[in-house]
Amino acid sequence: MAKEKKLVEEITSRDEDFAKWYTDIVKKAELIEYSGVKGCMVIRPYGYAIWENIQRLLDKRFKDTGHENVYMPMFIPESLLNKEKDHVVGFAPEVAWVTHGGSEELAERLCVRPTSETLFCEHYSNIIKSYRDLPKLYNQWCSVVRWEKTTRPFLRSREFLWQEGHTIHATAEEAIHETEQMLDVYADFCAEDLNMPVIKGKKTESDKFAGAVSTYCIEALMHDGKALQAGTTHYFGDGFAKAFDITFTDKDNTFKHPHQSSWGVSTRLIGGIIMAHGDDSGLVLPPNIAPIQVVIIPVAQHKEGVLDKARGLESQLKSAGFRVKLDDSDNSAGWKFAEYEMKGVPLRLEIGPKDIEQNQCVIVRRDLTKDDEGKKSFINLDDLEQSVSRLLGALSKGLYEKCLANIEARTYTCGNIDEIIDVLSKNGDGFVKAMWCGSEDCEDEVKEKTGVGSRCIPIEQPEGGKTNQAYACVCCGKPAEILVYWGKAY
């Protein structure tokens, strides 16, 4: 038992040091390894398999809503990056510059894409002539580079994997609809596939994407009460189209500028899953994105018939479409239990000689504690597939509800700055719901005095301003119509 004890002991507990717990998990669950390039990580097979599942599920959602994948160059000439003024101001300070090709100095520096609006705009200016060419609903899966000063695996790294949608439309209405639609796609994906409820909202002016007319976001709440921006969608109006000289002949035979959107989520989602669902025994993975949904652990595997039966169950569950792993290594059962708990495998199936005699197996849910009802079930092998399916469904639902309960327990309604300071000092971090007059000075003052910034203006606003909140701005006390979620963020 020494080995498995050690495995668990090596993880810092969440309440002791959440940041250290996080770093322990990403390493011990073998999601990443550090590389020799500061701020760049190696995504290991288990971590990458999670990303592959995220990609597969999101890509289907994108294609079902009419999007097509493309691939743009990874380099952006400096002059191209400079074309849209707000955009270059936002990104130029944090890009990596290529100055030499082989031994020759380049005539013009190239930056490694931090995002690809400029490249898509250049392409659109080449291929769009008429309203018949619109809309273009493109998406790209790639890596991007941002030269961050402080980095953390998945949450903030100098290179990260993501998808970036870039769409272009004949009218503003269509582009805005796209921006809102993709926010819904992201929120549904987070809820259904990551079992992580999110708040849908709009960023304040000061927090918009560089070059956007408006930026929408989904905000999740982590176990420690800090918010995680899990995805964003941007409406650009025709600002980029004007800067890049993209025009089309409309049905009325006049030249017009099209309207654009972009939207993205990244490997940051994996950081979100870890911090939303993980516990002191390790990762807890939502079934839809878990690389292994069921791990089969033979008990007393040296006894006749045990391994054969375990292999039979493995192939039975695989045929039924589940992602299954049989661990028939010579490690102790206890070591295996700890290992797959660390890796967050949703269900553990134990099968031993006595189970076989009784035509049953034991299934243990990763998300529940031993005091919870339903943690451990004895399953009749005649109902195996249905039972696994039911338990995975229950686990998904359980994760979602636990996450939602965390948001509800940690969302505080405040009427003034003192209340914010007070409630956070008593309860720890969380979302603060408070009214705001809309002035950037007030937004800054709240941040300065309380340490919490505006996360988003939620889509669901109080009707006609009548709510439990005060009608007054949480900062200046003047009349306020806008409800804002405030909080500390990753």
Place this chain on the structure above:
Amino acid sequence: MAKEKKLVEEITSRDEDFAKWYTDIVKKAELIEYSGVKGCMVIRPYGYAIWENIQRLLDKRFKDTGHENVYMPMFIPESLLNKEKDHVVGFAPEVAWVTHGGSEELAERLCVRPTSETLFCEHYSNIIKSYRDLPKLYNQWCSVVRWEKTTRPFLRSREFLWQEGHTIHATAEEAIHETEQMLDVYADFCAEDLNMPVIKGKKTESDKFAGAVSTYCIEALMHDGKALQAGTTHYFGDGFAKAFDITFTDKDNTFKHPHQSSWGVSTRLIGGIIMAHGDDSGLVLPPNIAPIQVVIIPVAQHKEGVLDKARGLESQLKSAGFRVKLDDSDNSAGWKFAEYEMKGVPLRLEIGPKDIEQNQCVIVRRDLTKDDEGKKSFINLDDLEQSVSRLLGALSKGLYEKCLANIEARTYTCGNIDEIIDVLSKNGDGFVKAMWCGSEDCEDEVKEKTGVGSRCIPIEQPEGGKTNQAYACVCCGKPAEILVYWGKAY
């Protein structure tokens, strides 16, 4: 009819100017568009969809042979690139260098990966301690950068998409077996999924990958008689392991260096498909990787019931798992015929009022000419799925056989340099089979005098040196045991 005529007229014919024909195809079939960065291309939706199919089919083959996907950083510190001497000599002259992050100059230059052996080695040195950690069978899908002077879409670009397998094993035998196994995986994929037969062989010493003990390759022959290196696998011995200080404790409790392999194919395969199968009407795509396998063209679509029937067939074929597109746009049927011929869609299904009356449709095969038997079939709608499946299968087989016939017709056996010059001047480019003594001087001399270089030493060597070939080296006339395929290459 003016429009579709024009569409076809715009393509240069293959025999007139093969290079121009190729460029016309990649643009007119909307596979790529040029970008503002010299040598980097935009892969458009239709081109990227081909790549997605290639990825899906190859990825399954990799996973079925036990490989896992990972993701390494895109940057390699200069000191890391320099660790293996032959490797750095091979790649340093053609890498892109990042020298600045934001406004700060980096303490050490980073190159954008041209290939990732060095990164995998660094990672392996961190995670491998014992024989229990071996083998690692890793693969990565990513883009790489090589600062080429002359570039052509898909065939040679400064950035391209590929996969790179990197494996590490306890013994040389295992690593060599892996190298050979992956060559077979590639060759089978080319034959079955791309319908493009290839010659499996080994590179000569002068043509090996930088740092490899031996390099294997698959060589395809294009319509114009030039060869295309379609994929390579490399055996590294323990050279990289020594340079990167990777050691493991073996079962006998001694420290050993593991043995490594790497292997890759890239978007170059798309160039191969174009030049192996395309004709003067455009692309011809193998069914397994075609984004659209069947295009449905309604005839007299304004007549009652035609569009409804066409939509019914579309959903019927989609449900059966085929990739189908219904073109119900208001372009003429003739224009549509030319458009989907250009795009290489394997089967065209025509359905009009008379067909509906007779419970049939017309299916036209893209690969055959109008004089070929089987070009056009009348298909009873009760047998639609089976007929489509049969015709796609016949088309796959037809493409493969046509390609194989091209190799056979264009493979010449020569006994001396004059024969090579003579046969090529009479017949045009192709493979030259000729014996070689193994000296690099002879290899160079053949290239210099005939213009054809060594492509590979085929795995299938003549038994005991007794063949139709002369027993003498094609260059020096001395005794020769090695059969070599020579040819011009892309």
